Amino acid sequence: MTGLERDGGRTAGGGPLLLGVRHHGPGSARAVRAALDAARPRTVLIEGPPEADVLIALAGEEDMRPPVALLAHAVDEPGRSAFWPLAEFSPEWVAIRWALEHEVPARFIDLPATHTLAWGRDEADRAEGEEGDGSTDAGAGADGEGAEGSRAEGDGGEAGAPRGGAGPSDADLRVDPLAVLAEAAGYDDPERWWEDVVEHRGSGEGDPFAPFRVLEEAMGALRETYGDGGHDRDLVREAYMRLQLRAAQREFGDEVAVVCGAWHVPALRRRTAVTVDRALLKGLPKVKTDMTWVPWTHRRLSRASGYGAGIDSPGWYGHLFGAPDRPVERWLTKVAGLLREEDRIVSSAHVIEAVRLAETLAAMRGRPLPGLGETTDAVRAVMCEGSDVPLALVHDRLVVGDVLGEVPRSAPAVPLQRDLDRIQRRLRLKPEALERELELDLRKETDAGRSRLLHRLRLLGVAWGEPVASRGSTGTFRETWRLRWEPELAVRVAEAGVWGTTVLAAATAKAEADAVAAQGLAEVTALAERCLLAELPDALPVVMQVLADRAALDADVGHLAQALPALVRSLRYGDVRGTDTGALAEVAAGLAERIFVGLPPACAALDADAAEEMRRHVDAVQGAVALLADASESGGRPADDLRSRWQTVLHVLSVRDTVPGVIRGRAVRLLLDDGELAQDEAARLMGLVLSPGTPPGDAAAWIEGFVGGGSGGGMLLLHDERLLGLVDAWLTGVPAEAFTDVLPLLRRTFSAYEPGVRRTLGELVRRGPGQRASAVAAAGSGLPGFAAELESERADAVLPVVRLLLGLGGTDGPERAEENVEPDRAEEDVEPERAEENVENDLAGVTG
Template sequence: MTAATTAPAPDIPVPGRSAVRAGGGGRRGRPLLLGVRHHGPGSARAVRAALEAEKPAVVLVEGPAEADALVALAGDESMRPPVALLAHAVDDPGRAAFWPMAEFSPEWVAIRWALDRGAAVRFVDLPAAHTLAAADPTWSDGEGGYDGGDAHGGRGAEGSRGGAGGHDGAGGRDGDGGRNDGGPCDGSGGRNGDGGQGEGEGRGGGAGGRAVDGLTLRIDPLAELARAAGHEDAEQWWEDVVELRGEEDPTAPFEALAEAMGALREAYGHGGHPRDLVREAYMRLQLRAARKEFGDEVAVVCGAWHVPALTWKTTVAADRALLKGLPKVKTELTWVPWTHRRLARRSGYGAGIEAPGWYGHLFTAPDRPVERWMAKVAGLLRAEDHHVSTAHVIEAVRLAETLAALRGRPLPGLDETTDAVRAVLCEGSDVPLDLVRDRLVVGDVLGEVPAGAPAVPLQRDLSRLQRSLRLKPEAQRRELDLDLRKETDGARSRLLHRLRLLGVDWGTPAPGRAGTGTFRETWRLGWEPELHVQVAEAGVWGTTVEAAATARAESRAVTTTSLADITALAEQCLLAGLADALPVVMRALADRAALDTDVTHLAQALPALARSLRYGDVRGTDTAALAEVAAGLAERICVGLPPACTGLDADAATAMRERIDEVHQALGLLPDTARPADRWTGVLRLLAGRDRVPGVLRGRATRLLLDEGRIAEDEAAPLMSRALSPGAPPQDAAAWIEGFAGGASGGGLLLVHDERLLGLVDTWLTSVPAAAFTDVLPLLRRTFSGYEPGVRRTLGELVARGPKAEGAGSAAPGGVPGFATGLDRDRADGVLPLLHLILGTEPTA
């Protein structure tokens, strides 16, 4: 925000039926300026009608100027919107920007009309070379009003790494208060970045925005127009006056909207967006060039916010002065698929709309849009096993129309249809309604681009692999189960692992089906438009997926210092089938393992090696070198672990317990030649019997020995008895129980089946002094609350039943200490009044 002189409230002519002039669509003033709302189906229909009526020789479209070379691809039969122009810096592919277009975007409609009619198409916005360079905050020309923060959208907008972004269109962006509603123009609501006042000649240097208490605020033109019309809900107002209405005169709506935008620009200047002055200067220069070449047969399709600026009487020299000295980077552009979900404002897209699926339906429905929408909703709900009949659909349509009439709307809008769907089709429940909003109101539509569209070599190789492996990118998330014994599934797994190594997270591993063995993998797949930028970034490592992943792995092996990280890298290389990278990774692994003396680091590194050895057999990879390193790590862990476990505090002991569990599990995965089984048993025995080892580690070591059959049950009881003896500190004894019978380790079942151990715990618990009991209670609650409900119930029944009779099962003569020998009827009768109250029964005499 910047200081500004308070501007008077403008007298805004409201675009609507009252503001539209009557009359035929004859020749109007030239050039034909068509101010639109980005991604507005009403604007798109009006643009198509106006172009058809006026038939210009050239159509100028708001978009990066370098995209002229790509415009012909928009007419390709295999091009399916939503799509986006992607620009990225050649030397820094992560610095990128998108310009999305949907089927109902006015720009897309204008491009397709021109291609179908043989008219020329030019993009006239500031070149992406300047837009991407402006992502660097050091390139900011405050004097000329150029702000290097935000390029075409909110939150660094539809850009990567905070760089430039997609369309600067309709609506409240970062920093703008209220509902962030979209607008009938571009560049409206609070974008990132503030800047100096523009100094261009003419009216370009007007007030910086709405002034409140001496501070300049970014304005939202849609909200301004709605307020001038007496409406607080800007989105609903726009839907009423544009999306749900048609006009006989195709150019009249644009004249009314241009007049309204002119009043706003007269009052607020750049509206808090000084960078727009530079963009508009470039647009005026392009417009002059087009008129010089084509005469007055020129049409301009741009955000309505810019229309007044295109008519300002500025000189060529003044416009060029605004552009002088702009930073510039070398860029490449292409078309990429986009999704309806990323067109939604909730995705963070500054020019986004609330309901891309609904707007797409309004644009494509030939007639009776409400009836057709309810039929779509019914089809979705039926597919999800909801009972929806034809009568439901009829009643929903009637309710939507009634609501529209009561609310004074020309036709049912999204609010009315949503209320009708909730009340009738969803029977008042928001659960199926959320499904409708996700699948239809927003939608999972993913566009397609021609195979011949420019792309980095890595993207072309990825597309080839996707086709050969029948892994089609889809916006909707889905699970993919792979059987690694099959050649195709194995290749799919290697591709997904290679992409993850490159930072392209198309798929993420998911928990597989239980009991299916190591030859199964489950992935969650979901293609997002940003992945194209990640592929472009990864292109610096190679021209194919395999070569790039190999180079990336080798580079990480050289630079990684953590032993655990490099063992994880070795595991990734095996999973990805990168045989050429393994020698470099293994040399680095051996070097790190030889130098690292921290037992904790060694323990963290071993599990990844053990998994690699186990899964390598399934994938047919050579793991001999890996086995040697794993065997060496295991030996060093066995030597260094006992000293490392002494003198630890509670937090360090808990962390070390996790390391011991991981090592124990990893050793079970190692082949017999690399597994020091006897050595590890000796380590656990040493930990279980050493008093200086924290109780949680002694208890855990005892439990692991018992589970592996390394000690008999008769040996476990004396160890527990010693740990829970009266001379042991209560907190240390409670920690021993946590290590031995912790909930996650199945300790509850052990106590269920061995009542001697349960009796020892009970005896110790009843002997804990009252002063110490409150200290050990939280640890005990954590231990026993981790048991399954059935285990806790069984333990309660055992305690209530008391000890087994003498000679029965494992009960010692005289019963188990700590358990009563009979039922205490007086205590049992104490609960009867409460039971009668709960059950509503009367006590018997």
């Protein structure tokens, strides 16, 4: 007599042990373990792609830590892929581990991935033909379920829905077995029903096979009523499973255990002819596939991620599986620990009271034990004082969670992935599921290497890191990245493998291909900047040649002005990264010359939108010329000629009547800021524009260009009495019928000022033209910041802080001053020229 027969694992008619489960259900996982311990089968068959049989042994290695996923991708099209996620509380993972521990053969018996991926491609092609759009939702599989492989909620029905699948979905017709059974039991929430009948049921008590017999009977009734549940792919998958089950029975007899979605159990139990099953599989499309293990996260197991077999609370289910005794007390202790880390006052008394409340709520609601609903209500009432804000943190960090699994280094991987792993270990840059910010100092070799890696991965489309603005410094030696590793990035790495076997080689090849395929000049200049950031010396000559060719052919001044700033910004990286930017400077200088010649004609006869866009180009060129002149001067070339030519262009723009007012006003302002235009002349030009002969709309546009909020024009009006008087006089003289037309533009101009600037300007205007000068000059007038003369005592109080900012030491002596130097500069010796550059960069950040 076999073990299955002794322990009652089979039905009355005999046959294999069929363990129908809910994927990612801790109750099912515990029941599977108990049933396997009792039955002791000779082999275990598991729902999953057979290509992964060779990877099962890796699940027993010490470095393998769930959640993980089986990843299958098409060899010729790595972006077409499918995932089969497994958590510690997944019944399939428990079955795999049991088989390895007991040295029992384990096999996957679902439809092979070679058919699944090809099937999804055919459906995507049909969708493209029907809809006329090849783009599809990467988060939806061909069966309308999640990209992560796709098991149907409640039964684990689909395995391996590929990424990129599309087409008419049967998801709306798909039967949710849990919802049907919960409704029949009088529950309005399938999750609550599942907790009551499965998760809260003790393990190891009574008959270990009873839960599976009951579930099989329920699913049998559902299959009789609903057939395939609205999805004909199940019929093909179940035919393949039956063939694999027959093969296992021929080898091991009936001492076979099958772990699969409960929805499939009636179909596997049903006797069908072998010829019928083979006929269903005949002619299935194929595609060559590779398969490996990849890390996964609890967040990607959640239903909110779009995963077809997702669960609402993977973190909670993981806790239930790992803490079978006193789960409520342990859970609320975790919640208290999290809230304490966030500086909320939570004591042990809060935990005790929350446990009591959860148990009381469960008794009032007729539940055997407190579930997630009861514990959540208790946390909200006791620990969060009724607020949903800290409760949202608990849900995000604990109920869902960001646990990231690990896979052993011996797992198969594409060469590019192995090179990436090696670089990550060398740079001590470990992938993490939780989002974090990384500050880099490019003067340090390790940080410079991290920067190069992240920039190269961005070029390859592997968006592990996203650059963000640095808080501490505006210098080019600082970078800030926001990092977060998503499981899908493993697919992106596999896709990028077509460009090379190492990160450097792949990024170089990708940059060269992108340069040739770029449509516009701005794209090529942006690519040149990224090549410098990623330090790709072999790709830069190709990109620069394409850039020079495109610049020579492009006659659009707007395109040239849009391309110049990114090109000039790249020149700044030579000092910090040690990159030769000579060729870049030559191309940038040529672009600037063409802009100088073509800008005045391009600014004529523009409508309001085009004028505003061109004004932004003028601002960008102004900053680019300043940087380019500095770079030219540091490179041994004269910079005065470049600046003077640009100032000549601004003079032309400021006085030409055919140029829109917003551009003329900005040209006057830029000349005034550079000291190339006296205040008297600026006041004269403003007076001419604001004279009664100028249309109010054109005058308002000129003011927008001259003192627009983003240019610091408010401070200019604040300190120049004549300019403020001209604006005030013109504004009060605008006819009533024209005032409504110019009001939106004026509102946009002045609303961008800082609140303090607006308040002070309003105070000056309220005092009136005759009293402004006296109000500014009078001491104690009540106007903040003004006095009759310099107050020496207040000025002296600021000097120590200024000396510290400049690194000159404070009043406490050079020793104390040295201690107060910014930490990143005290860490290592900096060359005098570099130190002066750093001080200038920091002061630029302070003064805005």
